[in-house]
Amino acid sequence: MKMIACPIQGLRPVSEFFYWGEVLDSPDPDTCTDQEWADYVFNRNGVAGIKKEWWCHIPSNTWFVAERNTVTDQMVRTYFYGEDGRC
Known part of the structure; x- marks a missing residue:
């Protein structure tokens, strides 16, 4: 699991x-510009690799950032937003 x-x-x-x-x-x-806003709303970077993603633990309603390798589907690390200077 x-x-x-x-x-x-x-x-x-x-x-x-x-x-x-x-x-x-x-x-x-x-x-x-309208183009910049549309790019933010509709376009995503589909390049494989480490992505920073929003995740929520449903029972505790805890929102956090997870760095996940999209090639291997392995979680690299998790942390609260703002705890990492790279966020």
Whole structure:
């Protein structure tokens, strides 16, 4: 069974989690162009490798960032948003 390390609950079965999508920097809606906003809303980077993604542990409603290798589907690490200077 695939396990994910929740930052609060520790290792839990993947069935307890919800995937929300890639962590992306939002452009300023007041200053960006329509094309920049459309690119942010609709386009994603499909290149294989390590991705930063939003995940939620459903029982505790704990949202966190997971770095996942999309080639091997292995979780590299998990942490709360803002705890990593690379977020």
